[in-house]
Amino acid sequence: MARSTAIQIAGGTSTRETSAWDATDFASWFERLGVTRGEAADLIGIGRSALYRYLTGEQPVPRTVELACRWVAVERGIKLPKAM
Template identity: 40%
Template sequence: MDQWDFKKWRKKLGINQVAAGEMLGLSRGAVQNWENEIRPVPRSVELACLELLRRWKQRPEFGPVTLLYADGPVLQADTIPHSDLVLRCEPHPDNESAVSRVARLRESLNLHMAFIAEDDGTVIWSCPELLQECDARERGYSRRTEIEAPISTGGRSRRGHRP
């Protein structure tokens, strides 16, 4: 990740340098150093940015997305007849629609696998995350508060101490 990739990431999320630093558990100065090419963006920060972007895409209004699920066990293709493959794909306008669909499917099916991907195939919600989100919604809670928590990159905090 170079300075331009980092800046594109920040602009995509619609955040300023201060907010980017806070999300990464670092100072605004660190962000400025990367964007001004004083220091290269560390690999740990690049990975944290990718995870924060994925979490950002978990917003209810993000879309369009595709829900992929299996209503039976997914076995090796050579052990079952081709007519019995059970992977289903459903387009949805946003995450809210797809997650709600999973919640409804769980009432009538024994889901063996379900995940939500964006149009390019990038997974936004893994199966465990998706099922946890459905459970949380049943209890009147959403993972969104957890998603907005900062990710520590292992660097120094603003006070000069390791987090």
């Protein structure tokens, strides 16, 4: 998968609409996938600095990032709860 495929499918990285996910939910996603933070950033097509800001709560997780994460999980056969 190309670096930006998941985030492009989800609609880009617009921060206009925030996700229901918080930093804990975001961290739980890549732990469930069994990937490192760097691999997680690459999978969804965001920079490592953006990933860090979402994990620390410095910035809210955009809805498009949550959707990209969910898409990657589906592609890998990992079921996520509707509300994390």
